Amino acid sequence: MFNKTSISIMFFSIISSSIAVAKTELDTSALKEMESLRSQYKLPSLSIAVAIDDDIVFAQAIGFSDINSSELANAKTQYSVGSLAKPMTGLALANLVDSGKISLRRPVSTYVKIPKYTTSFNVEELAAHIAGVPHDTPERDIAEFEVIKDHTSPSEAFYVFDKHPLLFSPGSEYRYSSNGYILLSAVIEKAAKINYVEFLKGSLWKAFKMDNTELDTSFAGLKNEATYYADYNGENKHIESTKQRDRSFLFGGGGFISTPSDLVRMAKATYSDKYLSDKAKALLSKPVKMRNGKVNADKYSLGWRVGKLKLSETDEQLWTVLHHGGVTDKASTAYLLVIPQCRASIAFATNYVPNQFWRMRGVMARILKSYINRNTCSS
Numbered sequence: 001m002f003n004k005t006s007i008s009i010m011f012f013s014i015i016s017s018s019i020a021v022a023k024t025e026l027d028t029s030a031l032k033e034m035e036s037l038r039s040q041y042k043l044p045s046l047s048i049a050v051a052i053d054d055d056i057v058f059a060q061a062i063g064f065s066d067i068n069s070s071e072l073a074n075a076k077t078q079y080s081v082g083s084l085a086k087p088m089t090g091l092a093l094a095n096l097v098d099s100g101k102i103s104l105r106r107p108v109s110t111y112v113k114i115p116k117y118t119t120s121f122n123v124e125e126l127a128a129h130i131a132g133v134p135h136d137t138p139e140r141d142i143a144e145f146e147v148i149k150d151h152t153s154p155s156e157a158f159y160v161f162d163k164h165p166l167l168f169s170p171g172s173e174y175r176y177s178s179n180g181y182i183l184l185s186a187v188i189e190k191a192a193k194i195n196y197v198e199f200l201k202g203s204l205w206k207a208f209k210m211d212n213t214e215l216d217t218s219f220a221g222l223k224n225e226a227t228y229y230a231d232y233n234g235e236n237k238h239i240e241s242t243k244q245r246d247r248s249f250l251f252g253g254g255g256f257i258s259t260p261s262d263l264v265r266m267a268k269a270t271y272s273d274k275y276l277s278d279k280a281k282a283l284l285s286k287p288v289k290m291r292n293g294k295v296n297a298d299k300y301s302l303g304w305r306v307g308k309l310k311l312s313e314t315d316e317q318l319w320t321v322l323h324h325g326g327v328t329d330k331a332s333t334a335y336l337l338v339i340p341q342c343r344a345s346i347a348f349a350t351n352y353v354p355n356q357f358w359r360m361r362g363v364m365a366r367i368l369k370s371y372i373n374r375n376t377c378s379s
Contacts, residue, residue, distance in 0.1 A: 027058055030367050034062050037363060041354035042232045045073035048348045048364075050371050051264035057371060059261045065226040065351065067238055078212055078225040078257040079349035080247060081334040082326030086181055088200060089252030090303015091269045092188055093127060094280040095203055101191045104283075104302075111190040112155075112183065115162045121170035126184050127302045128288035130173065132166035133180035139163075140179070140249075148246045150217040154185035154196050157249035171291035174298055178253030185252035196251060207275060210262040216247040221257050226351040228331035238352065241331045254326065260334075260347035267338040267345035270322055285320050285340065309365060311342075311374050319377070325361065333357045337364050342377040344368060 030048065038046050045063035049056055061073035096102040102111070104124035108131075112118055121131040139160040151157050161179035168175070189196040192203075197215050205213055214220040229238040247255050269275045270284055287299040287306050299306045301322075308318040319339055326334040334349040346368040348360065 023057070026370055027060075029370065030058055031060060031062075033363055033367055034060065037360055038063055041350075041357065041360065042238075042352070043350045043354065044229055044238055044352050045077065045226060046348065046350045047073055047075065047077060047079070047260050048346065048367070049075070049260035049264045050346045050368060051267060051344065052371055053343045053376075054268065056261055056264060067227070067229070073226060073351075075261055076212055076224050076259060078214075078221045078259055079334060079351060080216060080228070080326075080328040080332045081256055081258045081263065081349060082254045082328045082332065083178065084258070084263060084324055084326035084334050084336055085250065085252050085254050085256045086178075086303045087322075087324050087336065088204065088256065088266065088303070089181055089184060089188065090127065090284065090301070091204055091266070091276075092200055092252075093123070093184070093302055094276055094283055096188060096191050097283070098277050098280045102187070108183065108187055111187040114158065117166050118183070120166070123184070123187060124288055124302070125171050126180055126187070128174075128296055128300045129176050129180060129298070130288065130290055130296050131170050131177075131180055132168045132173070132175065133177045133183060134161055134164045134167050135175065135177040135179055137161050137164055137179060143249045144246055145242070145244065148218070148244060149248075150219070150246070151248040151251070151255075152195070152197075154182050154189060154251045157182050157251065158186075160249060174290070174296040174300070176298070178250055181253035182249070182251050188252070204266065204269065205262075208262075208265040208268055210258070210265055213256055213258040213262045213266075215251070216255050216257050218246070225257055226332070228328070229352040230330035232352070232354075245331075247328065254328070258334075258349075260349050263334070263336045263347035263349075264345045267322075267336060267347070268343075270338050270345075271340040271343045281340070284322060309339075311369050311372060311377075315374070317379065321365075323361075325358070327353055327357070329353065333360075335361050335364060337361070337368060339368070339372070339377070341379070342372050342374075344372050 047061035050058040059075040065073040108118040228241040230241040231239040304322040338345040
């Protein structure tokens with residue numbers, strides 16, 4: 001005879017078993033997608049992580065973190081994540097707005113008085129790339145490849161842009177600028193009254209257990225950072241990138257190494273009830289308008305690009321997504337996609353920049369959607 005307790009145990013055992021089977025099928029499918037991407041784009045390695053709610057439900061790496069030594073990549077292998085430093089900086093900025101230490105509408109000169117043009121645009125315009133700070137300055141190559149030093153404060157890196165005039169009247173155009181985010185990093189440092197990187201460590205990295213994220217100095221990533229490859233030649237061989245490189249000068253513009261697992265942990269800040277207020281979280285999903293009232297051309301908010309997608313072909317709802325890519329030229333590429341209403345995110349990183357690398361991002365959306373239960377998403 002079965003009693004109610006034994007029947008309940010059997011029922012939940014069956015349900016748990018079914019969930020485990022479904023999870024195994026999802027993971028197997030994701031791994032097949034990874035193998036396909038690695039083959040198609042000739043990737044030395046590929047690392048992907050998926051987070052649902054508070055849990056990382058998938059974290060795998062395939063291929064080699066170093067080809068010559070046959071060292072395999074794993075979930076803790078670190079990669080230069082390029083401009084994914086900008087969402088980090090956007091979250092730090094929103095945190096300071098929440099605490100009242102920064103006002104988005106105040107001139108940047110309230111916090112940082114040099115260059116002189118910081119009087120002409122506000123913090124929000126700087127964060128949305130509509131301030132006019134130039135991006136491709138020749139001093140950047142000198143800082144990265146010729147004069148190698150470990151920068152400790154964003155203000156030490158102003159030399160890569162401060163001799164150049166603004167590209168346009170602030171608020172009138174959109175022009176992506178990593179140099180602008182060096183300046184924004186300095187704003188954060190001044191407002192927080194603590195070193196920029198230390199503020200990230202204490203307010204963001206520690207809060208979301210981002211233990212494998214570091215400023216890309218000469219002493220970072222000594223154990224776990226991947227070897228980077230600049231090209232794939234006609235002999236079917238990857239060619240190593242130069243090792244003489246300093247990305248620390250970029251700070252919030254692109255100066256970090258990290259892992260996909262850390263990136264999806266960070267993504268929780270966009271929907272967590274503990275990190276930002278609802279008002280601050282809403283800022284992340286709202287593209288900044290230019291002074292003429294029109295939304296900027298890239299639908300850029302505070303460190304994030306804002307988009308829409310359907311969870312399936314039959315889905316009648318368009319869901320807001322936050323996303324950003326990162327490219328370290330001739331070294332690595334990474335990407336992060338978040339659907340805050342579904343409390344879900346996916347990130348990838350690889351140690352090579354293949355042709356048409358941006359096409360890989362669409363596959364990330366497909367993988368992430370397969371892990372989402374639409375019924376758990378909030379409208």
